[in-house]
Amino acid sequence: xxxxxxxxxxxxxxxxxxxxxxxxxxxxxxxxxxxxxxxxxxxxxxxxxxxxxxxxxxxxxxxxxxxxxxxxxxxxxxxxxxxxxxxxxxxxxxxxxxxxxxxxxxxxxxxxxxxxxxxxxxxxxxxxxxxxxxxxxxxxxxxxxxxxxxxxxxxxxxxxxxxxxxxxxxxxxxxxxxxxxxxxxxxxxxxxxxxxxxxxxxxxxxxxxxxxxxxxxxx
Numbered sequence: 086x087x088x089x090x091x092x093x094x095x096x097x098x099x100x101x102x103x104x105x106x107x108x109x110x111x112x113x114x115x116x117x118x119x120x121x122x123x124x125x126x127x128x129x130x131x132x133x134x135x136x137x138x139x140x141x142x143x144x145x146x147x148x149x150x151x152x153x154x155x156x157x158x159x160x161x162x163x164x165x166x167x168x169x170x171x172x173x174x175x176x177x178x179x180x181x182x183x184x185x186x187x188x189x190x191x192x193x194x195x196x197x198x199x200x201x202x203x204x205x206x207x208x209x210x211x212x213x214x215x216x217x218x219x220x221x222x223x224x225x226x227x228x229x230x231x232x233x234x235x236x237x238x239x240x241x242x243x244x245x246x247x248x249x250x251x252x253x254x255x256x257x258x259x260x261x262x263x264x265x266x267x268x269x270x271x272x273x274x275x276x277x278x279x280x281x282x283x284x285x286x287x288x289x290x291x292x293x294x295x296x297x298x299x300x301x302x303x304x
Contacts, residue, residue: 102130106179108172110191120166120174121159124149127181149180153207169200176208189217193224226250234258 096104106127127149128142138146150156153173158166163174172192179187189208193201201221205228208215219225225232226246233243236258242249 099130102182102184104184105186105188106182106184107188108175108179108190108192110194116164118163119159120155120161120163121146121150123163123174124177124181127178130182145183146177146181149177152180152211153177167200168196169204172196172200172204173207176204176211180211180213185214187211187213187215189215191218191220193219193221222250222255 124146125138125142128138128145132138132142147156147159150159153176155170155173155177158170158174163171166174176187176192187208192204192208196204201224205217205224208217209228217229219229229246231244232246232249234241234249234254241258242254
């Protein structure tokens with residue numbers, strides 16, 4: 086349900102796409118489409134069959150590329166981009182749909198740590214209501230406002246980061262021992278297996294390295 090509408094039952098596919106944009110963890114769009122053409126596909130829910138794009142559509146596509154900082158890549162072939170660049174383009178395509186809800190299915194899958202941080206920082210800057218499926222505790226804690234922890238297909242806990250990511254809950258869900266290290270900002274939250282270490286303030290480069298060392302993959 087979104088805005089009192091059942092996206093699966095009461096709306097047509099076109100109406101649903103006008104309300105919700107989805108960025109899947111993998112894409113099969115490996116044909117020789119340019120970046121601009123891939124983003125323009127996001128306008129499909131707003132067009133009739135065989136209707137061509139107009140200046141209004143082209144401006145929306147240009148704005149979407151600008152928001153994800155990919156304007157310079159507009160003429161590049163999508164298949165030649167790096168994994169992080171492809172994800173930015175797919176986010177731009179979602180923005181071109183002008184939907185009020187953005188759904189990300191493991192958006193950091195197969196990305197290196199630098200690309201992961203850049204992508205989630207970008208999504209957070211967009212100011213769009215976003216639901217993201219993440220398996221990395223550190224990334225979830227750093228970029229989400231609220232968390233819903235799933236276990237065996239059911240919600241095991243939900244709420245603010247500090248209320249949800251407790252050592253007890255993480256142990257119950259992941260069947261492993263963790264120590265949550267609280268720091269002044271949610272963006273600095275890390276989880277570490279084993280013994281507890283006092284938290285300390287660090288610079289951006291050190292925090293990125295720390296996240297890389299302490300990432301926990303869990304379902």
